[in-house]
Amino acid sequence: xxxxxxxxxxxxxxxxxxxxxxxxxxxxxxxxxxxxxxxxxxxxxxxxxxxxxxxxxxxxxxxxxxxxxxxxxxxxxxxxxxxxxxxxxxxxxxxxxxxxxxxxxxxxxxxxxxxxxxxxxxxxxxxxxxxxxxxxxxxxxxxxxxxxxxxxxxxxxxxxxxxxxxxxxxxxxxxxxxxxxxxxxxxxxxxxxxxxxxxxxxxxxxxxxxxxxxxxxxxxxxxxxxxxxxxxxxxxxxxxxxxxxxxxxxxxxxxxxxxxxxxxxxxxxxxxxxxxxxxxxxxxxxxxxxxxxxxxxxxxxxxxxxxxxxxxxxxxxxxxxxxxxxxxxxxxxxxxxxxxxxxxxxxxxxxxxxxxxxxxxxxxxxxxxxxxxxxxxxxxxxxxxxxxxxxxxxxxxxxxxxxxxxxxxxxxxxxxxxxxxxxxxxxxxxxxxxxxxxxxxxxxxxxxxxxxxxxxxxxxxxxxxxxxxxxxxxxxxxxxxxxxxxxxxxxxxxxxxxxxxxx
Numbered sequence: 001x002x003x004x005x006x007x008x009x010x011x012x013x014x015x016x017x018x019x020x021x022x023x024x025x026x027x028x029x030x031x032x033x034x035x036x037x038x039x040x041x042x043x044x045x046x047x048x049x050x051x052x053x054x055x056x057x058x059x060x061x062x063x064x065x066x067x068x069x070x071x072x073x074x075x076x077x078x079x080x081x082x083x084x085x086x087x088x089x090x091x092x093x094x095x096x097x098x099x100x101x102x103x104x105x106x107x108x109x110x111x112x113x114x115x116x117x118x119x120x121x122x123x124x125x126x127x128x129x130x131x132x133x134x135x136x137x138x139x140x141x142x143x144x145x146x147x148x149x150x151x152x153x154x155x156x157x158x159x160x161x162x163x164x165x166x167x168x169x170x171x172x173x174x175x176x177x178x179x180x181x182x183x184x185x186x187x188x189x190x191x192x193x194x195x196x197x198x199x200x201x202x203x204x205x206x207x208x209x210x211x212x213x214x215x216x217x218x219x220x221x222x223x224x225x226x227x228x229x230x231x232x233x234x235x236x237x238x239x240x241x242x243x244x245x246x247x248x249x250x251x252x253x254x255x256x257x258x259x260x261x262x263x264x265x266x267x268x269x270x271x272x273x274x275x276x277x278x279x280x281x282x283x284x285x286x287x288x289x290x291x292x293x294x295x296x297x298x299x300x301x302x303x304x305x306x307x308x309x310x311x312x313x314x315x316x317x318x319x320x321x322x323x324x325x326x327x328x329x330x331x332x333x334x335x336x337x338x339x340x341x342x343x344x345x346x347x348x349x350x351x352x353x354x355x356x357x358x359x360x361x362x363x364x365x366x367x368x369x370x371x372x373x374x375x376x377x378x379x380x381x382x383x384x385x386x387x388x389x390x391x392x393x394x395x396x397x398x399x400x401x402x403x404x405x406x407x408x409x410x411x412x413x414x415x416x417x418x419x420x421x422x423x424x425x426x427x428x429x430x431x432x433x434x435x436x437x438x439x440x441x442x443x444x445x446x447x448x449x450x451x452x453x454x455x456x457x458x459x460x461x462x463x464x465x466x467x468x469x470x471x472x473x474x475x476x477x478x479x480x481x482x483x484x485x486x487x488x489x490x491x492x493x494x495x496x497x498x499x500x501x502x503x
C-alpha cells in the first residue's frame with residue numbers, strides 16, 4: 001500500500017506549454033511522456049463510491065494495472081488517500097487480487113465483484129518529471145486529455161505534485177513557487193469525481209448555506225478550530241467549483257461567506273494559536289474579501305432588475321429606472337475578470353498557504369505554556385466568553401441605541417453578520433430550542449437590514465430622472481423605507497429583551 005500525498009492544480013491552457021521553464025533550480029532525475037487510458041468501475045448501486053473508494057484499470061504503454069483508492073482526506077488542493085496497485089493480464093477488474101484486509105468494515109468484496117461494470121473513461125497524455133528539490137524527491141505530472149462518459153466529454157488539464165521521498169513541506173515550497181507564476185488553481189475535485197458527474201451518477205454542485213458544525217462540549221479548542229476551518233474551506237471551494245461550472249452571483253456570495261468564516265475563526269482562536277508565520281496569507285484573506293466587496297451591490301442590482309423590474313412594477317418610472325440600473329450592472333466585474341482572479345498568483349497563494357498551515361499544524365509554533373493549555377481546554381470554555389463578548393459588542397453598538405435611521409441600520413449590517421457567524425460556529429453546543437429562539441429574531445433583523453440596503457441604488461438615480469419621475473420615486477422610497485424601518489424597530493426592541501442562551 002502507498003498513501004499518496006499530492007497537491008492537485010487545474011492549469012490554464014497558456015501555462016501548460018511553458019511549465020518546464022517555470023521549474024526552479026532542481027535536479028531532474030527522470031523525465032518521460034506516457035499515454036494513459038483509464039476505465040473506472042463500480043456497481044449499478046455505486047457500492048464502491050458509498051465506501052469512499054474508487055476502482056480503475058489503467059493501460060500504460062500496453063501494460064495493465066488495477067488500482068483501488070480508499071477514503072482519505074482532502075484539504076484545499078492537498079489529497080491524501082491509501083492506494084493499492086495490482087498488475088493485470090486482462091482488462092477485467094478482479095477485487096480478489098487486493099489484500100482482504102484493506103476493505104472497510106461491512107464491505108463485501110465478492111458481492112461488489114459480481115456487480116462491477118464500466119462507468120466512464122479518462123484518456124490523457126502525461127508529461128512526468130521526477131525531480132529532487134531541496135533534498136526531497138517530487139513527481140510532477142502534467143495531464144492533458146479528456147474525461148468521457150458515453151457521448152459526453154470534458155477536457156482534462158491538471159498538474160499533480162506528489163511527494164515521493166522526503167519532507168512534505170518542500171512539496172508546498174515547490175507548489176508555492178509555481179503558484180507565483182499564475183495560471184494555476186488548486187483543485188478539490190478529482191478526475192474520478194468529474195467522471196461520476198459527467199456520467200450522471202453524481203449531482204453537479206448545488207448552492208449551499210453555511211451550516212453549524214456538530215461540535216461536542218468535550219472537544220478541545222484545537223479540535224474545534226480545525227473542524228471549523230475544514231468546513232469553511234470546503235464551503236469556499238465547493239462554491240468556487242460551482243461558479244466555474246455555472247457562473248452566477250449567488251455562488252460568489254457563498255464563496256465569500258466561506259472566506260469570511262475562515263477569517264472569523266482565526267480571530268476567535270487568535271489568542272490560543274500562533275499566526276506569526278502566516279501573516280502573508282492572512283493579509284491575502286482580507287484582500288480577497290475586498291476583491292469581492294462589490295457583491296452586495298451586484299445583489300441589489302440583480303434584485304431590482306429581476307423579471308424586468310418586477311419589484312418596481314407599480315412605478316410609472318420603472319422603464320427609466322431599469323435602463324439606469326442596467327447601466328450600473330454593466331460596470332460590475334465581468335466573468336473574465338473573475339476567472340483571472342481565481343487563477344491569480346495571490347489567490348493561489350492564499351488557498352495554498354491555508355492548506356499548508358492546516359497540514360503542518362503551524363498554529364503550534366512558538367506557543368507559550370499558557371497558550372498550549374488553552375488550546376487543549378474544552379471548547380465549551382471558549383464558546384461562552386466569545387459569545388458574551390460578541391453580544392456585548394452588539395448591544396453597545398448602534399443596534400443597542402434607542403432609535404436608528406435607515407443609514408445607521410445599514411452601517412450595522414457587517415457587525416450583525418459577524419455576530420451571527422460567531423453564534424453559528426458554536427450553535428451545536430447548546431439546546432436547539434433555546435438557541436433558535438434567540439437567533440431567529442436577529443436573523444430576521446439582518447434580512448430586514450438587507451431589504452433596506454436593497455433600495456440603496458435608487459436614491460442615487462433621483463437626479464437622473466425627469467422631475468415628475470423623481471418625485472414619484474422619492475415618495476415610493478419614503479413609503480418603503482418607512483415600512484421597513486418600523487418593522488425593524490419593533491423586532492429590534494423585542495430581540496434586545498431576549499435572554500442569551502449561553503448564560
